[in-house]
Amino acid sequence: MKFNSKHIVKFSLAMLLLGGTMTSCTKNFEEYNKNNIGLTDEDLKGDGQDLVLFLRNAQMSIYNFSGAGDPNSYQVQQNLNADVFSGFFMSPTPFNSGQNNLNYAMVNGWNGEPFQVLYLNVIKSIEKLKSNGLAETYPALWGSALVIKVEAASRVTDIYGPIPYSKVGTSNTVPYDKQSDVYAAFFRELDEAVTALKSYKADSPMAAKIDQIDLVFPNTDNQVRFKNWLKIANSLRLRLAMRLVKIDAALAKTQAEKALDPANGGVLESNSENFKITIPADGTYSNPLWFISKNWADTRINATLTSYMTGLNDPRISKYMAPVIKDATTTAFAGKYIGIRTGAEGIEKDKYQKLSALNTEGTTPTFVATTAPVLMTAAEVYFLRAEAALRGWNNAGGTAQSLYEKGVETSFTQWGVTSGLSTYLNDNTSKAAAYEDPFNAKNNAASPSALTIKWNEGATNEEKLERIITQKWLAIFPEGQEAWSEFRRTGYPRLFPVVVNNSGGLIDTKIQIRRLPFPQNEYNTNAAEVQSAISLLGGPDNGGTRLWWDVNKGNF
Amino acid sequence: MNNKLYSTLRVLGIVPTMLFSASLLHAQTNQIKGTVVDAKTKAPIPGATIKVLGTSNASSTDVKGAFQINVDDKNRILNISTVGYENKTVTLGPGETTVTVSLDEQTQQLESVVVTALGISRAQKSLTYSTQQVSGDELNKVKSTNLANNLNGKVAGVNIASSSSGPGGSAKVILRGNKSASGNNQVLYVVDGVPINNQTLASQPDNVFGGQRDGGDPISLINPEDIENISVLKGASAAALYGSQAANGVILVTTKSGKQGRTTINFSSSAQIEQAVSTPKFQNQYGQGSGGKNSNTSVFSWGDKTNGANYDNVGEFFRTGSNFTNSLTLSGGNEKNQTYFSYANTLAKGILPENDLMRHNFNLKESASFFDNKLTVEGSANYITQKLDNAPSSGFYYNPLVGTYLLPRSLNIADYKNFETFNTSRNLNEQNWFSLSDSPTTQQNPWWIVNRNPTRSTRNRLLLNGSAKYKVAPWISIQARGSVDRTSEVWDRKVYASTPNPLGKTNGNYNYTNTTITQQYGDVVANMNFNVSDKFQITGLVGTSITDWKTEGVDFNTGIEGLKIPNQFFIQNTTTPVTSTLSANRRQLQSVFASANLAYDNWIYLDLTARNDWSSTLAFTGTKSFFYPSAGLGIVLNDKLNLPEFVNMAKVRGSYAVVGNDLPPYTSLLTNTVNPYAVLTVNDIAFLKTLKPEKTKSFEIGTEWRMWNNRLNVDVTYYKTNTTNQFFKVAASQASLNKQYAINAGDIQNQGVEALVSLDAIRNDDFKWTTSVNFTYNKNKIKKLADAVPEFNLTGENQNNFASKLEVGGSFGDIYGQDFVRDGQGRIIISEDGIPQKTNAYTKLGNSNPIWQMGWNNSFNYKNFNLSFLIDGKFNYEVMSITQSVMDGYGVSAVTGAARANGGVAVNGVTPNGTPVSVVDAEKWYTSTGGIGPVSSQYIYDGTVVRLRELTFGYDFNIKDSFFKKLRVNAVGRNLFYISKKAPFDPEVTMSTGNSLSGVDIFMMPATRNYGLTLNATF
Incomplete structure (x- = not known):
């Protein structure tokens, strides 16, 4: 057939017909392309759910149990790091063929978790609240959010040293701040928090869902709630101030005195004011430490803790931990409290998981699924005040001895230990015990310290400090992050060193690990800034380099 | 039909069906005789298939290119096909009983x-x-x-x-x-x-x-x-x-x-x-345990020598x-x-x-x-x-x-x-x-x-x-x-x-x-x-x-x-x-x-x-x-x-x-x-x-x-x-x-x-x-x-x-991973304890x-x-094997057995203070270079x-x-x-x-x- 004009007409008609069926039917595209299980920030506004979700997310991530399900995040955020380096815990599991952080063979994949959780869970949530105008709508609540931020970030800077802080979220490559600047920022933010918290009046507007939002003081009268938050803010300032005592004694003193000034609202004094995160009942959340101990048997008590608690006849021991399980292989030592040495040699899970565990069993276990993780206690604050008094600072509110003894007493009360306090406080002979590993004598060790409990006013300041810090360490169990930081600052309590050191000489066995290396992801994504962070750190990026406040000199 | 095959098919019940349909087809027919040849050379084509369209009737040519086939009055179209030639359809005229069909050699690929x-x-x-x-x-x-x-x-x-x-x-x-x-x-x-x-x-x-x-x-x-x-x-x-x-x-x-x-x-x-x-x-030489000592609770095979246990698990x-x-x-x-x-x-x-x-x-x-x-x-x-x-x-x-x-x-x-x-x-x-x-x-x-x-x-x-x-x-x-x-x-x-x-x-x-x-x-x-x-x-x-x-x-x-x-x-x-x-x-x-x-x-x-x-x-x-x-x-x-x-x-x-x-x-x-x-x-x-x-x-x-x-x-x-x-x-x-x-x-x-x-x-x-x-x-x-x-x-x-x-x-x-830390001479840095050091940064190891x-x-x-x-x-x-690294870390692989039998792993290493290292204990080596988080470069293969x-x-x-x-x-x-x-x-x-x-x-x-x-x- 030949081609002619008639065909052109037909061809065009056919084209038009087909084109006509295509009249943009794209109006449903937005509906199709919105994830049916996704929520925009706008979707969350209904019923104030954004406030609930963001603030809770921030609180539950400090000691990470957000996300429900398995606590893999907390395990590498803290349990396989600070919880062990503080002498509280040790893992009976030979992770990575027995070569891992616990014997200083640093595992790349573990070291980035505290960093990730801080930025993606805590600070991101708080930034969302900020951009939603929380500071204007509910200033006191914003004040508590700032306290949460400082609490979370201070733990993380004390893990790595320099961290991105002032420029967080502003660009895709984020500069690090030197640690002195990070601390300065903390103090400023605490100032802002204190002002905001003080502003709360009985008639101030408050979010309807405040009892679901505030996991620290749920079901509390709002005025009491924000007074308590104010005390937490001041106590946190005191803790951070004390950390700087070796590097900047003047700043430490100023900030500590400010924190302790009764005019600023006071510090934690009673266990009812303790800074802890309630496990929400409206989900399948659980205490991650309990979970890891009970369900995974991946954490057991550290030999240092059993050594001190058994040697000092500490009545809190049965609250903290369970004795060795009895079975055919443990008859010789079942019923005793025996922990595991950090970096022990010959770790085998089937054996070592039978040693003392967190007290999760029995009719009245101290640790259950709903046990709230505790971040700061009144007892800790008494010990901080004892140290302030020892250093001759103002506003300590007592003598070093009285505050030391009050600290122990408050801790006993916190753990429900009702008798034996005076015997304990007056014991001037008991010392930490030597350690015997029932499976491997190579892990045995002599007593780590000759220190006794009873206050000795005639002792040197150094001995007094060891006493205060050792008792503080016993009181703040199981919060390994703070315990590790204070060990690095003061050298107390005297912890058993690792048995096996696989750091290849990067971490000294006696000096012990000082920090975690920067996350590998930062090297991949923020390389230039990590390099400047290393120069801010002032030493190589490994576990042997001391942080800014961690000065290698005496405490006085 | 091949007798053996026939009997087999009969057992299978196929034959009765075939016989039945065959009897229908032989109803009314006249026989066509024909030859199939190459169109160019006129050479006979053996083995060509002849079908009568519309029926199931078919036949094939013999070595001389000849065939016979039955057609009826209604179905008189033949289709002739064979490998290498174009198919051809021939319509038989009324009363036509002989036919010569010439086939064109297939230019199939060309026109395919x-x-x-x-x-x-x-x-x-x-x-x-x-x-x-x-x-x-x-x-x-x-x-x-x-x-x-x-x-x-x-x-x-x-x-x-x-x-x-x-x-x-x-x-x-x-x-x-x-x-x-x-x-x-x-x-x-x-x-x-x-x-x-x-x-x-x-x-x-x-x-x-x-x-x-x-x-x-x-x-x-x-x-x-x-x-x-x-x-x-x-x-x-x-x-x-x-x-x-x-x-x-x-x-x-x-x-x-x-x-x-x-x-x-x-x-x-x-x-x-x-x-x-x-x-x-x-490996089959070393048993359950670690540090060269047997232990029946260990998950590793770094124990003592076995008494010839050899299990093909x-x-x-x-x-x-x-x-x-x-x-x-x-x-x-x-x-x-x-x-x-x-x-x-x-x-x-x-x-x-x-x-x-x-x-x-x-x-x-x-x-x-x-x-x-x-x-x-x-x-x-x-x-x-x-x-x-x-x-x-x-x-x-x-x-x-x-x-x-x-x-x-x-x-x-x-x-x-x-x-x-x-x-x-x-x-x-x-x-x-x-x-x-x-x-x-x-x-x-x-x-x-x-x-x-x-x-x-x-x-x-x-x-x-x-x-x-x-x-x-x-x-x-x-x-x-x-x-x-x-x-x-x-x-x-x-x-x-x-x-x-x-x-x-x-x-x-x-x-x-x-x-x-x-x-x-x-x-x-x-x-x-x-x-x-x-x-x-x-x-x-x-x-x-x-x-x-x-x-x-x-x-x-x-x-x-x-x-x-x-x-x-x-x-x-x-x-x-x-x-x-x-x-x-x-x-x-x-x-x-x-x-x-x-x-x-x-x-x-x-x-x-x-x-x-x-x-x-x-x-x-x-x-x-x-x-x-x-x-x-x-x-x-x-x-x-x-x-x-x-x-x-x-x-x-x-x-x-x-x-x-x-x-x-x-x-x-x-x-x-x-x-x-x-x-x-x-x-x-x-x-x-x-x-x-x-x-x-x-x-x-x-x-x-x-x-x-x-x-x-x-x-x-x-x-x-x-x-x-x-x-x-x-x-x-x-x-x-x-x-x-x-x-x-x-x-x-x-x-x-x-x-x-x-x-x-x-x-x-x-x-x-x-x-x-x-x-x-x-x-x-x-x-x-x-x-x-x-x-x-x-x-x-x-x-x-x-x-x-x-x-x-x-x-x-591209595969990236960790490698050894080496000195200027390329020697692996090995700590005093015998642990090889790995880089923190990832380097390119293969593709x-x-x-x-x-x-x-x-x-x-x-x-x-x-x-x-x-x-x-x-x-x-290149590929990477984590299976191998984990097996090495657990001491079950053949290489770990051989290394132990040889008294360690031969390496070109040096301690941080400059002492050359030529042998590292096998267990130390493989538990630190193998395992779940290995020295990646060791597990890259061609x-x-x-x-x-x-x-x-x-x-x-x-x-x-x-x-x-x-x-x-x-x-x-x-x-x-x-x-x-x-x-x-x-x-x-x-x-x-x-x-x-x-x-x-x-x-x-x-x-x-x-x-x-x-x-x-x-x-």
């Missing part, structure tokens, strides 16, 4: 017709791009459970990796290299002109723990016997009409239809057995697998109506105990024509039902290989074959394994996993196609097509009590998922052809299509408390049920397209196409649609250039195409997500800039030569593709408050050469040998990423010290994509015997592998019966042996058919060797 995009048949000579055909017979030589695997080694330019998930697993098919960093790189499958949905149902493993499953790809559900042929459209030009889905090339599948003429029944049966090959090597656990496939097809019809029906079943048992697959395929296809053949209507219905138990998954979770491989070498796995023991206090059976507390690997008794952590997937697929074509006028026809492709799957896993945490809860747990994927497709196409002049023709089409995909489903699990009553698996039996709606994955694509093919004087061909797509995934981006054109030119040289006589065809061709690609669904609107526990995850992805569609620009030139009566064919293509505006999710510094950034950027370039040379080396009456070689070279290069972003991480840092990254100057599939591949296919026919084999090789790439992929040997029974047309028996083998292989596993097997975790082995199922028999009978 190729199915191209949208199901349009075109003369191969007119194509301006590269395609390759694979016939159904070729494909079915050695059956496997996924037909995509059958293409391996046969097509130039394609790289196929089978997944490690056993029968029913999916395959990764990449044409001309990986183009998209985070999009889909797999080919599009088009069946009878309609794109089929080839989304895998479940997510593939994307982390080291695994536990995710390979849901299998829908192509694996197709019955290979239904396939007439496969046409591979490699480049973007060939595929441009299919649009964005086809940017990675298209595999066009044409299925069999009913044929006019007599009814054909075909029965084929294949029985194969399957064995594990390339399993790891173990792997051999004890794996079984011999089998694969039985039976298929029956019926086809027939008349001029107006044709019917094709097929049924097939596949019964496969994997090498993993309890890994069983049962599949039934039903296919009915009906074509009819009306109104003087002006209207042709076709409809087909495919129903596939498949049950798959215990598909293996890689990684550590629920993986029986972990326990099998890591069992301390002094223990005999046979002692644990009794995988459970009765616990009287709980009144139930509990798992029996030497250690259930190895949390880093979550190892369990392997038999317990397959029996007491079982999974089952039940899948039903219904594929309905309908089309109507109306010839409006001789120059135009309009065709409308529609299809619905719906796959639904129920998958569950039962976890019995005493499965350790974190996999199992105290009383056990249960997971149940129900998913349905639906694809609807419709198009209207007008096909036109105009003869502008005698020499100038235009054919063309305009069309529009709509494709809509939707995934829906729910997932249920028993949550944190698990089951209430132990080991009773149903949804009500828990106090903490967790039910979640699956992400729906909705997507719609609307398109208009047009093409014009201009032919001048049968020697110059010009192709032009244009397409515009509207995609739902571009919603919220401001761009809704994108346009892309292609152009191609082909010139046939031999007619115009006075080439020597022996050149049958010489063609040069070139084409250029742009193909757009939309975004993955749900990426253009960032949302916070809610996990099954109603816990909100704050969105942690951000856009660096507004997203836009991806573009692949593709250029190819090629040449095709056919020489010496088409006996030597050469086809060479050079191509280059650049994919720009790629959609990436890039790992971000978390201090930016984002985990990832989504951006469009980059330029990934693939360039390569494909060549196919085939030769009819010997073409005697008795002996034939055809041989072909295909060659593929592909070089991938990351030319550009985004400004200020020098590298993108496809996988994050992970516990295995493996990362897949894109770096400018690097190429897709997981083969740079070049070759396949060599041979087929010999001697009289009725035939022999064929396929050897192929993949070269120049991936080069050359194998005998397929071997068949068969016999065609010559049956001179008009009903029994053909009987062929073949002995077949697949993956029979490695001519060369350097890695400790088969590098072709992949954990995931997605983009990440390629080239890494984390306790994958080993590759298998198959052999068996196939039988093919045509009635």
Whole structure:
């Protein structure tokens, strides 16, 4: 057939017909392309759910149990790091063929978790609240959010040293701040928090869902709630101030005195004011430490803790931990409290998981699924005040001895230990015990310290400090992050060193690990800034380099 | 008829049927005598088939080319066919009783017709791009459970990796290299002109723990016997009409239809057995323990010397697998109506105990024509039902290989074959394994996993196609097509009590998922052809299509408390049920397209196409649609250039195409997500800039030569593709408050050469040998990423010290990991304690994509015997084995035994203070360089592998019966042996058919060797 004009007409008609069926039917595209299980920030506004979700997310991530399900995040955020380096815990599991952080063979994949959780869970949530105008709508609540931020970030800077802080979220490559600047920022933010918290009046507007939002003081009268938050803010300032005592004694003193000034609202004094995160009942959340101990048997008590608690006849021991399980292989030592040495040699899970565990069993276990993780206690604050008094600072509110003894007493009360306090406080002979590993004598060790409990006013300041810090360490169990930081600052309590050191000489066995290396992801994504962070750190990026406040000199 | 065969058939009950039909046919006849000769040489042609159209009458010529056949008054049309000649139809005049038929030698390849995009048949000579055909017979030589695997080694330019998930697993098919960093790189499958949905149902493993499953790809559900042929459209030009889905090339599948003429029944049966090959090597000298001391609680094999314990634990656990496939097809019809029906079943048992697959395929296809053949209507219905138990998954979770491989070498796995023991206090059976507390690997008794952590997937697929074509006028026809492709799957896993945490809860747990994927497709196409002049023709089409995909489903699990009553698996039996709606994955694509093919004087061909797509995934981006054109030119040289006589065809061709690609669904609107526990995850992805569609620009030139009566064919293509505006999710510094950034950027370039040379080396009456070689070279290069972003991480840092990254100057599939710290002289720094030091930073260690591949296919026919084999090789790439590193860390591998026997590992090392180290204690070495987080560089292997992929040997029974047309028996083998292989596993097997975790082995199922028999009978 030949081609002619008639065909052109037909061809065009056919084209038009087909084109006509295509009249943009794209109006449903937005509906199709919105994830049916996704929520925009706008979707969350209904019923104030954004406030609930963001603030809770921030609180539950400090000691990470957000996300429900398995606590893999907390395990590498803290349990396989600070919880062990503080002498509280040790893992009976030979992770990575027995070569891992616990014997200083640093595992790349573990070291980035505290960093990730801080930025993606805590600070991101708080930034969302900020951009939603929380500071204007509910200033006191914003004040508590700032306290949460400082609490979370201070733990993380004390893990790595320099961290991105002032420029967080502003660009895709984020500069690090030197640690002195990070601390300065903390103090400023605490100032802002204190002002905001003080502003709360009985008639101030408050979010309807405040009892679901505030996991620290749920079901509390709002005025009491924000007074308590104010005390937490001041106590946190005191803790951070004390950390700087070796590097900047003047700043430490100023900030500590400010924190302790009764005019600023006071510090934690009673266990009812303790800074802890309630496990929400409206989900399948659980205490991650309990979970890891009970369900995974991946954490057991550290030999240092059993050594001190058994040697000092500490009545809190049965609250903290369970004795060795009895079975055919443990008859010789079942019923005793025996922990595991950090970096022990010959770790085998089937054996070592039978040693003392967190007290999760029995009719009245101290640790259950709903046990709230505790971040700061009144007892800790008494010990901080004892140290302030020892250093001759103002506003300590007592003598070093009285505050030391009050600290122990408050801790006993916190753990429900009702008798034996005076015997304990007056014991001037008991010392930490030597350690015997029932499976491997190579892990045995002599007593780590000759220190006794009873206050000795005639002792040197150094001995007094060891006493205060050792008792503080016993009181703040199981919060390994703070315990590790204070060990690095003061050298107390005297912890058993690792048995096996696989750091290849990067971490000294006696000096012990000082920090975690920067996350590998930062090297991949923020390389230039990590390099400047290393120069801010002032030493190589490994576990042997001391942080800014961690000065290698005496405490006085 | 051969007496023996006759009696066999009689036993089978076939003969009575045949006799019955035969008696009908001999009713009223007159006999025709004839001769068949070569049209040129006039030489007689023996063995030609003569059929009487409209009847089932047939005959064949003897050695002198003579035949006799009976015809009746009504059916007087003869069809004469034989290999190597064109078919011819002869109408007998009334009363004509003798006939001489001269046949023209086939110039089949020259004039052969190729199915191209949208199901349009075109003369191969007119194509301006590269395609390759694979016939159904070729494909079915050695059956496997996924037909995509059958293409391996046969097509130039394609790289196929089978997944490690056993029968029913999916395959990764990449044409001309990986183009998209985070999009889909797999080919599009088009069946009878309609794109089929080839989304895998479940997510593939994307982390080291695994536990995710390979849901299998829908192509694996197709019955290979239904396939007439496969046409591979490699480049973007060939595929441009299919649009964005086809940017990675298209595999066009044409299925069999009913044929006019007599009814054909075909029965084929294949029985194969399957064995594990390339399993790891173990040491047998040292027992359970560590530090050279025995301990019966250790999970390691670093103990003292054993007293000659030598257990083949792997051999004890794996079984011999089998694969039985039976298929029956019926086809027939008349001029107006044709019917094709097929049924097939596949019964496969994997090498993993309890890994069983049962599949039934039903296919009915009906074509009819009306109104003087002006209207042709076709409809087909495919129903596939498949049950798959215990598909293996890689990684550590629920993986029986972990326990099998890591069992301390002094223990005999046979002692644990009794995988459970009765616990009287709980009144139930509990798992029996030497250690259930190895949390880093979550190892369990392997038999317990397959029996007491079982999974089952039940899948039903219904594929309905309908089309109507109306010839409006001789120059135009309009065709409308529609299809619905719906796959639904129920998958569950039962976890019995005493499965350790974190996999199992105290009383056990249960997971149940129900998913349905639906694809609807419709198009209207007008096909036109105009003869502008005698020499100038235009054919063309305009069309529009709509494709809509939707995934829906729910997932249920028993949550944190698990089951209430132990080991009773149903949804009500828990106090903490967790039910979640699956992400729906909705997507719609609307398109208009047009093409014009201009032919001048049968020697110059010009192709032009244009397409515009509207995609739902571009919603919220401001761009809704994108346009892309292609152009191609082909010139046939031999007619115009006075080439020597022996050149049958010489063609040069070139084409250029742009193909757009939309975004993955749900990426253009960032949302916070809610996990099954109603816990909100704050969105942690951000856009660096507004997203836009991806573009692949593709250029190819090629040449095709056919020489010496088409006996030597050469086809060479050079191509280059650049994919720009790629959609990436890039790992971000978390201090930016984002985990990832989504951006469009980059330029990934693939360039390569494909060549196919085939030769009819010997073409005697008795002996034939055809041989072909295909060659593929592909070089991938990351030319550009985004400004200020020098590298993108496809996988994050992970516990295995493996990362897949894109770096400018690097190429897709680059493997990064840790290496040793070395001094200036290259010596490894080894601490005083004997621990080698590893770098913190990751360095490039290899690339997981083969740079070049070759396949060599041979087929010999001697009289009725035939022999064929396929050897192929993949070269120049690297793979990583975490299996090996973990085995080394646990002290079970052969190398650790040898090192201990030799008194340590010989190294070129130095201590930090300069003392040279030449030997390191084996345990210290392997526990620090191996294990779950190894020194990556130690576990990178050359991936080069050359194998005998397929071997068949068969016999065609010559049956001179008009009903029994053909009987062929073949002995077949697949993956029979490695001519060369350097890695400790088969590098072709992949954990995931997605983009990440390629080239890494984390306790994958080993590759298998198959052999068996196939039988093919045509009635």
